[in-house]
Amino acid sequence: MAKTAGIVLIGNEILSGKIADANAAYLCRELRALGVEVRRISIIPDEVDLIAAEVREQSAAHDVVFTSGGVGPTHDDVTMEGVARAVGTRVIRHPSLVALLERYYQGPLNEARLRLAEVPEGAELVADGSLMFPAVTVRNVYILPGVPEIFRQKFDALRERFRETPFHLISVFVNIGEGTLADHLNTLVARHPDLLLGSYPEFSNPEYKVKVTFESKDRTLVERAVEELLTALPPGALVRVQR
Secondary structure, three states: OOOOOOEEEHHHHHHHHOOOHHHHHHHHHHHHOOOEEEEEEEOOOHHHHHHHHHHHHHHHHEEEEEOOOOOOOOOOHHHHHHHHHOOOOOOOHHHHHHHHHHHHHHOOOOOHHHHHHHOOOOOOOEEEOOOOEEEEEEOOOOEEEEOOOHHHHHHHHHHHHHOOOOOOOEEEEEEEHHHHHHHHHHHHHHOOOEEEEEEEEEOOOOOEEEEEEEEEOHHHHHHHHHHHHHHOOOOOOOOEEOO
């Protein structure tokens, strides 16, 4: 069974449409490539109680949880406090982060900058030499910033922690509609309940009408199911197979 993940996007700016989130789609792609199945994505405002409740629920339901946003020096950066409440601890000012910030800013720190040194008590700081500031994780929760460039840098420092047996994917493109294709797909699902089968119609693509995806951690299962569909398709229906 695949390791599961949840994603919590935090920020009033996402809910109001001021900012379009890019982190969830990126993370879904990266985790899938590592063999991890994302089971839930939620978007919540910058409110401590809501963050705590959502992180607590997802932490119990999934192997790993990633938060995005709400990490910084301003009044609405309350993710650290929310995560701390979720795991039943408090926020502390980490001495290693204070020292790192003092070196970075080359002098005394004001209260806003000192907020950047606050983490849930018991948190682990993860640095791989490529990060200016370490990533923060507590239990199975990974606390990442909302800025996409920094989000990706920090995930890259963590990524090998999540590597599992990979998913195998084959895509089949056909020039018949879903109405004609549906019976074949339903038969495949009934015959192979562990197969992850997706059907994605196109209405303006001149090349094909439906893209069908076959996924599993069992490569043999994927290959077998693809061959069964190809055998069942009417003549001329297949456009191409992408492995």
